[in-house]
Amino acid sequence: MDKQDWTSLEEPVFDELLLENAPDTPPDDLISQITPWRKAVNRVLWGCALTALTLNFLLLNYLLPAIGVVLMLLGFRTLRRENRWFRLCYALAALRCALTGYSLIRNTTVFPAAPWEQALGVINLLLLLAVFFALWRGLCTLRETSGLEFSTGSAAALLVWYGILFVLAMLGAVGFLAVIAIVVAYVLILRNLFRLSGVLDEAGYAIQAAPVRLSDRWVVRIFAVILAVGIALGYLFGGSYPMDWAEQNTDTTAEVQEIKDHLASLGFPEDILNDLTDADLLSCAGAKQVVVDVMDHPANRGRRVTEQQGNSFYSDTVYDTKELRITGIAVELPDERESWKIIQHFQWLENPGFYGTESIQLWPASRTDEGWGMRGDFTGQVLYDENGKTYISPYFYLGEETYTSSSVFWGSTQNQDLFAAFSLPDRGENHRGYVSYTIQEMVDGYIVDAWINYTHQMTWWQYPVRSAMETRMVNARNDTGTFLTIQDALQFYPHDGITDLINAE
Amino acid sequence: MEEELLELLRARDSRGADVLLLHYGPLMRYIISPILADPRDREECLSEVVLRVWERSDQFDPQRGSWNAWLTALTRNTALNRARHNRRFPAGAEVDELTPSPAPTPEEALLRQERAEEVRRAVSALSKGEQALFYRKYYYLQSTAQIAAELGLSPRAVEGRLYRLRAHLRKALGGDGHG
Numbered sequence: 238m239d240k241q242d243w244t245s246l247e248e249p250v251f252d253e254l255l256l257e258n259a260p261d262t263p264p265d266d267l268i269s270q271i272t273p274w275r276k277a278v279n280r281v282l283w284g285c286a287l288t289a290l291t292l293n294f295l296l297l298n299y300l301l302p303a304i305g306v307v308l309m310l311l312g313f314r315t316l317r318r319e320n321r322w323f324r325l326c327y328a329l330a331a332l333r334c335a336l337t338g339y340s341l342i343r344n345t346t347v348f349p350a351a352p353w354e355q356a357l358g359v360i361n362l363l364l365l366l367a368v369f370f371a372l373w374r375g376l377c378t379l380r381e382t383s384g385l386e387f388s389t390g391s392a393a394a395l396l397v398w399y400g401i402l403f404v405l406a407m408l409g410a411v412g413f414l415a416v417i418a419i420v421v422a423y424v425l426i427l428r429n430l431f432r433l434s435g436v437l438d439e440a441g442y443a444i445q446a447a448p449v450r451l452s453d454r455w456v457v458r459i460f461a462v463i464l465a466v467g468i469a470l471g472y473l474f475g476g477s478y479p480m481d482w483a484e485q486n487t488d489t490t491a492e493v494q495e496i497k498d499h500l501a502s503l504g505f506p507e508d509i510l511n512d513l514t515d516a517d518l519l520s521c522a523g524a525k526q527v528v529v530d531v532m533d534h535p536a537n538r539g540r541r542v543t544e545q546q547g548n549s550f551y552s553d554t555v556y557d558t559k560e561l562r563i564t565g566i567a568v569e570l571p572d573e574r575e576s577w578k579i580i581q582h583f584q585w586l587e588n589p590g591f592y593g594t595e596s597i598q599l600w601p602a603s604r605t606d607e608g609w610g611m612r613g614d615f616t617g618q619v620l621y622d623e624n625g626k627t628y629i630s631p632y633f634y635l636g637e638e639t640y641t642s643s644s645v646f647w648g649s650t651q652n653q654d655l656f657a658a659f660s661l662p663d664r665g666e667n668h669r670g671y672v673s674y675t676i677q678e679m680v681d682g683y684i685v686d687a688w689i690n691y692t693h694q695m696t697w698w699q700y701p702v703r704s705a706m707e708t709r710m711v712n713a714r715n716d717t718g719t720f721l722t723i724q725d726a727l728q729f730y731p732h733d734g735i736t737d738l739i740n741a742e
Numbered sequence: 743m744e745e746e747l748l749e750l751l752r753a754r755d756s757r758g759a760d761v762l763l764l765h766y767g768p769l770m771r772y773i774i775s776p777i778l779a780d781p782r783d784r785e786e787c788l789s790e791v792v793l794r795v796w797e798r799s800d801q802f803d804p805q806r807g808s809w810n811a812w813l814t815a816l817t818r819n820t821a822l823n824r825a826r827h828n829r830r831f832p833a834g835a836e837v838d839e840l841t842p843s844p845a846p847t848p849e850e851a852l853l854r855q856e857r858a859e860e861v862r863r864a865v866s867a868l869s870k871g872e873q874a875l876f877y878r879k880y881y882y883l884q885s886t887a888q889i890a891a892e893l894g895l896s897p898r899a900v901e902g903r904l905y906r907l908r909a910h911l912r913k914a915l916g917g918d919g920h921g
Binding site: 251252254256257260262264265270273314315441445453455 | 764766815881890895
């Protein structure tokens, strides 16, 4: 047989020659690979291992479980014809794959979770428990059909392990030792399962691998493409709140105009007057005095400057631009008991490139001082200008929120604060807005101390996506990374006819 | 399990056959199934393999390879012989003494040995994945559908891989040591 013979042979003849001249025995490592069972079971087991891993860095807490659910799907896809339990495993794994994919995509949006979405984590865990139950039953069935003696206890142990983990998670109190015990138990269970896989190699040859229309590679590709497209759409369209923008109606009644003129005569900034709703203006009728405090703040990280003075070096952060103007305004109302309408107005002097969500957290005087009490509701709106027209929108959310925050210094604390959540459009200019509320004197002699915490989203990149308001509630010290919080306070001593600003520039 | 089985077989303990069938029956059936289509043929072949293992278990040398490799080779060869026999003498056909012997001439045997060596070299140069595909196709004689199902591929994808495998082998066999 010469070279020409091999290369010019017809396909069937070439095939026949290969068949006739195949080596007597495959290498040992290949013999163990050629089985319908091992690859599928190893995928299932690795899927189990990855699903339980929670490594909270480099997004591994999302990536590894996602890879895990796909591996389990592919593994059970091969085994699905073996018995009805493996078929059930396959169906459940497919459902988990869909739910995991949905969760991963959903994490790129800020839309509030629907009630069923809040239960998604529990549903996913229950599905996982069902998978382990079906896996255990599938192995029992395989044991019966093969006649081989092997223990399926490790699969049942996996079920029990997850059950205990679920209960501990619901109780919410897991100590360090318990965590160590959980991890050790899990490693032992997985080790036994992998051993079981080896024992089952003998029975595994009897398995009929189920044919597939789509190759494993295509299943993975399709899952990855759906995720990529969904995540891209999520960031593109789900990263900001849907605001109800409408052109501002400039018609005004004589009564409102009269109040505007009066407030302007007391020193109320005229441009801000035009941003207030008629209802807010009407509530200021008969105002006795107006206190105004304007402060421009940087909404950037600044730049570090190091100076040498003698032998010493001094480093400082210098802000070249101050993009956000916050104006605190207090209007004394003509009530029998001393009361003030507090208006906290913000205005973007430069467009910082709005990437997602903004939030305002208010700490009214009544929050810390017993001298003041709240009266009435919170009001406000957001505005921007485009092509000579002004557009207005109510806040996406405006109200009181009770939340638990954690801090290195104070630990876990229960808080109740006023929040406004909103998004500003990329288009237009002069983006601005305000929130207002009324305080009433309870005890004489207290200063008016009204704080505003404006949280701005600096970049679109974050995973999972959190709104500025959620971030502010989870961790107040969020001045690095995606969000930047700017604090301002209107503080003054209220006297009859005279006010002393405390923090005036 | 393997040691226990070998002890039973070497001691000519009849339980050895039961243990062999229980633990290695699925493997033997897995090897026989693609080679023999007829279920009755398969069962007869399995019995024949058990008999041969019973007779030749002394020949198994762990230094030369694993028990699974030895059993795989024995099972495959038994099934292939049966398949060849079936092709030459289909059911119902009469065999007379004039039927020529299938044994090759010494020249043919030498040529076959050379070819086998060339193929072995070419296969060992393939990637692990291609080697596994080669053995599935040309050693285990698995159908495209079976290979596809077990590898999680569509039959078309398997055909594509086999096409590339043949091309690699043609190149390797045509280029090394010839011409």
